Amino acid sequence: MIHSVTGMTTNPDQPAALRLAGLVKNFGDTTAVDHVDLTVPAGSFFGLVGPNGAGKTTSLSMAVGLLRPDAGRAEIFGVDVWRDPVRAKRQVGVLPDGLAFPERLTGRELLTYLGRLRGMPGDVLAERVDELLRVLDLARAERTLVLGYSAGMRKKIGLAAALLHAPRLLVLDEPFEAVDPVSAATIRAILRRFVAAGGSVILSSHVMALVEQVCDHVGVMHRGRIAAAGPLEAVRGRRSLEDAFVDLVGAPAPGGEELSWLAS
Amino acid sequence: MVGVLIGLRATLLRRSFTGAQVFHLGFGVLGGLAGAAGLFRFATRYDVAHGGDLLALALAGVLLGWLVGPAVVGGDPGIRPEHLTLLPMRRRELVLGLLGTALVGVGPLTTLVGLAALVAYGARLDPAAALLGVPGAVLLTVLLVVLARVVVAALGAVLGGRVSAALAALPWAVLTAAAAQCWVVFVALGGGTNPLDAGVPAGAARVLRLLPSGWPLVAVEAAGRGAWLPAVGALAGLAGLVVVAVLGWARLLDRPAVPPVTRLRRRPRPRRPARVGGAAFGAVVHKELRTWWRDLVRIHHTSFALTYGLVFVLMPLLVDLGDLLPLAGLVTATMLVACSAHLYSSDGTGLWLTLMVPGSERADVRGRQVAWLLNAAPTTVLFTLAGLVGAVRWWTVPWVTALLPVVLGGGAGLIVLVSVLVPVRMADPHRRGGNPGSDGGPVGGLVWLTLGLLAVVSAPTAALLWCGTRAGSATLLWSATPVGVASGVLLGWGLGRLAHRRLARRGPELLARLGQD
Numbered sequence: 126m127i128h129s130v131t132g133m134t135t136n137p138d139q140p141a142a143l144r145l146a147g148l149v150k151n152f153g154d155t156t157a158v159d160h161v162d163l164t165v166p167a168g169s170f171f172g173l174v175g176p177n178g179a180g181k182t183t184s185l186s187m188a189v190g191l192l193r194p195d196a197g198r199a200e201i202f203g204v205d206v207w208r209d210p211v212r213a214k215r216q217v218g219v220l221p222d223g224l225a226f227p228e229r230l231t232g233r234e235l236l237t238y239l240g241r242l243r244g245m246p247g248d249v250l251a252e253r254v255d256e257l258l259r260v261l262d263l264a265r266a267e268r269t270l271v272l273g274y275s276a277g278m279r280k281k282i283g284l285a286a287a288l289l290h291a292p293r294l295l296v297l298d299e300p301f302e303a304v305d306p307v308s309a310a311t312i313r314a315i316l317r318r319f320v321a322a323g324g325s326v327i328l329s330s331h332v333m334a335l336v337e338q339v340c341d342h343v344g345v346m347h348r349g350r351i352a353a354a355g356p357l358e359a360v361r362g363r364r365s366l367e368d369a370f371v372d373l374v375g376a377p378a379p380g381g382e383e384l385s386w387l388a389s
Numbered sequence: 390m391v392g393v394l395i396g397l398r399a400t401l402l403r404r405s406f407t408g409a410q411v412f413h414l415g416f417g418v419l420g421g422l423a424g425a426a427g428l429f430r431f432a433t434r435y436d437v438a439h440g441g442d443l444l445a446l447a448l449a450g451v452l453l454g455w456l457v458g459p460a461v462v463g464g465d466p467g468i469r470p471e472h473l474t475l476l477p478m479r480r481r482e483l484v485l486g487l488l489g490t491a492l493v494g495v496g497p498l499t500t501l502v503g504l505a506a507l508v509a510y511g512a513r514l515d516p517a518a519a520l521l522g523v524p525g526a527v528l529l530t531v532l533l534v535v536l537a538r539v540v541v542a543a544l545g546a547v548l549g550g551r552v553s554a555a556l557a558a559l560p561w562a563v564l565t566a567a568a569a570q571c572w573v574v575f576v577a578l579g580g581g582t583n584p585l586d587a588g589v590p591a592g593a594a595r596v597l598r599l600l601p602s603g604w605p606l607v608a609v610e611a612a613g614r615g616a617w618l619p620a621v622g623a624l625a626g627l628a629g630l631v632v633v634a635v636l637g638w639a640r641l642l643d644r645p646a647v648p649p650v651t652r653l654r655r656r657p658r659p660r661r662p663a664r665v666g667g668a669a670f671g672a673v674v675h676k677e678l679r680t681w682w683r684d685l686v687r688i689h690h691t692s693f694a695l696t697y698g699l700v701f702v703l704m705p706l707l708v709d710l711g712d713l714l715p716l717a718g719l720v721t722a723t724m725l726v727a728c729s730a731h732l733y734s735s736d737g738t739g740l741w742l743t744l745m746v747p748g749s750e751r752a753d754v755r756g757r758q759v760a761w762l763l764n765a766a767p768t769t770v771l772f773t774l775a776g777l778v779g780a781v782r783w784w785t786v787p788w789v790t791a792l793l794p795v796v797l798g799g800g801a802g803l804i805v806l807v808s809v810l811v812p813v814r815m816a817d818p819h820r821r822g823g824n825p826g827s828d829g830g831p832v833g834g835l836v837w838l839t840l841g842l843l844a845v846v847s848a849p850t851a852a853l854l855w856c857g858t859r860a861g862s863a864t865l866l867w868s869a870t871p872v873g874v875a876s877g878v879l880l881g882w883g884l885g886r887l888a889h890r891r892l893a894r895r896g897p898e899l900l901a902r903l904g905q906d
Contacts (some may be wrong), residue, residue, distance in 0.1 A: 189745070190744065191744055191897055192900075192901060193897045193901075210747060211747035211748050214745055214746070214748055219741075219745050223551025224739070224815040224904070225736065225737045225740075226739055226742065226819075226820055227680065227736070227739055227742070228739070229683040229684050229818075230676060238672045238675065239746070240672075240674075240741065241668040241669060241672030242668075242669045242673070242742075242743075242749050243669075243746055243749075244668055267656050268653045268654075268655070268656050269651050270652070271819075272651045272652045272818060279819070286734065332765050369823035
């Protein structure tokens with residue numbers, strides 16, 4: 126197993142795995158994403174961090190073709206997601222946060238359905254489904270419909286669905302939320318292996334320690350804009366990522382006088 | 390606390406006057422007001438005795454609507470009891486609070502407006518009778534609202550498995566079909582088929598007044614005669630019924646809703662995926678067939694449609710009329726179409742998977758159409774054949790051979806097109822239980838819209854049949870069959886094509902609307 130990919134070099138000749146240019150999204154009077162420019166180099170493990178409501182999910186949804194931007198471009202390996210969605214979407218696996226699946230299928234049925242929807246050959250598909258269910262420890266829930274999965278199991282089946290067609294880029298929204306520590310370690314190992322084999326990952330997370338541990342590139346989002354982005358060392362400097370994040374976002378720590386009525 | 394909850398409900402209602410929801414609310418308001426206008430017409434236009442009977446009939450219809458509506462087409466649950474479980478409230482407060490919030494809404498308001506017809510009717514008898522109409526209308530409105538909540542809570546307490554989901558639809562289907570065929574009862578009781586002209590038979594009029602919906606009318610009429618004891622007695626009875634219903638509701642609230650079954654009995658047989666091209670289409674068909682077989686709300690709707698179709702054609706047998714039997718399949722197919730026009734809405738944000746697989750929109754739409762047909766066609770054809778053989782009414786043959794294909798084919802086209810074009814807000818499947826009463830979403834408008842569109846697309850075939858029957862021309866009559874088959878095929882293909890092209894072009898917009906909380 127590869128323990129650290131922090132120093133891994135990315136290939137400058139290849140087009141970026143993901144490139145967002147001037148992305149804008151308004152919901153009514155609220156600007157959720159405000160001219161976001163972001164480049165995820167090919168072969169990098171990119172962590173997108175930001176406070177709640179910073180626009181991470183909205184940006185990632187626009188990046189993969191699930192939410193139409195008001196302005197700007199999104200490219201996956203140089204292919205415009207909104208002009209040539211068929212070619213762009215072939216290269217990406219997506220794990221959105223909190224969306225539904227075809228809930229009345231078991232995990233195996235869901236993956237088989239997706240594989241067939243993508244036109245994968247039957248024998249390859251059957252092997253991959255077996256392996257994914259086994260590796261992600263979902264094989265025991267053979268009779269359970271996805272509807273009955275726990276939050277962590279939903280993340281895992283979502284990750285399996287994203288990996289199934291062996292994409293070159295993974296876009297994962299909060300992949301570790303509600304996942305138990307053992308499964309989280311498994312997922313981390315899978316993602317590291319994926320990057321080591323030449324794949325690219327962008328994930329969003331609230332957990333700075335985790336991003337610091339697994340990612341080699343990081344972007345900080347705040348109020349719909351990118352506050353900082355680049356190689357991990359460049360963004361955090363000599364501080365921890367958490368301190369750098371608080372500096373960038375400017376979140377005030379609660380002082381002594383607030384909430385004084387608590388437990389009084 | 391009660392005031393706070395009512396205030397909250399009023400705020401939620403005010404907020405829902407935006408965007409797509411206005412369509413559904415507006416539909417509710419228009420429908421409610423149209424019903425109210427009908428009630429006033431009965432109360433004021435006909436002579437007093439006849440008008441009273443018609444009012445009793447209409448009030449029974451209102452009662453039926455409130456009982457059946459939430460079970461079949463769902464509705465806006467407003468504030469749910471589970472939202473309040475963590476609040477330190479006494480049960481009495483909780484029940485009164487929920488009752489208060491249930492009374493704030495378009496449904497109760499338009500019902501109250503309609504029931505004010507009791508006052509108008511009373512005014513024709515005696516000023517005191519009009520006065521008594523006011524508490525009568527208010528009490529009945531409260532009773533109807535509480536009864537609807539009892540129905541939803543009871544469904545939540547019993548639904549959980551597939552069998553109970555199917556069984557729970559039976560009473561509502563029987564009631565609705567019986568109401569649609571109430572003329573049978575009138576004929577059986579010696580009246581005419583049209584109560585507007587011939588009047589309601591005396592026996593039926595008595596029964597209608599015995600129903601709780603008739604009690605305020607009884608009070609008004611008794612007050613008009615100066616018989617105060619029965620007048621006050623009827624109102625007191627109504628108030629007592631409200632109390633009983635509230636107590637029953639409170640008991641049901643204590644019982645947690647049954648979580649839907651999410652485990653299969655047996656491990657599903659692993660199916661070797663097909664190697665051939667076109668696998669995407671087969672994958673969608675398989676997925677949809679499984680969903681039709683496993684989704685409690687879909688099972689509930691299917692069971693409703695099948696039972697409705699059967700009762701609708703079997704009831705006239707009570708008056709020795711077997712002519713409708715061959716229409717069993719046609720009526721069932723029509724109900725199946727009406728109950729299926731929210732395919733994408735009920736799958737919620739699950740649409741993202743389709744959008745992420747490049748070029749799969751066509752397979753998705755076609756697969757859903759074929760799965761729906763595989764689900765609907767065998768039963769409806771079987772019902773039709775059984776009806777034809779059972780009734781030996783051969784004159785109906787050209788009617789069903791012409792209309793069934795256009796309803797099935799046109800229906801298969803309409804359900805996907807309406808699903809794509811008119812999304813309704815429903816909780817995502819993994820965030821809801823199996824109770825169509827509280828999770829079904831506001832699909833009532835969709836049901837009527839789909840029925841209307843189905844009538845439009847089958848109109849040419851029906852017109853041909855009608856002309857053929859009128860002219861007594863067998864050639865014209867039978868020519869409707871190829872026309873029906875051709876329009877069924879064309880509509881299924883054409884409307885499906887519109888749907889998948891729309892989905893490919895505007896898929897992200899549909900997903901955004903389905904994902905709105």
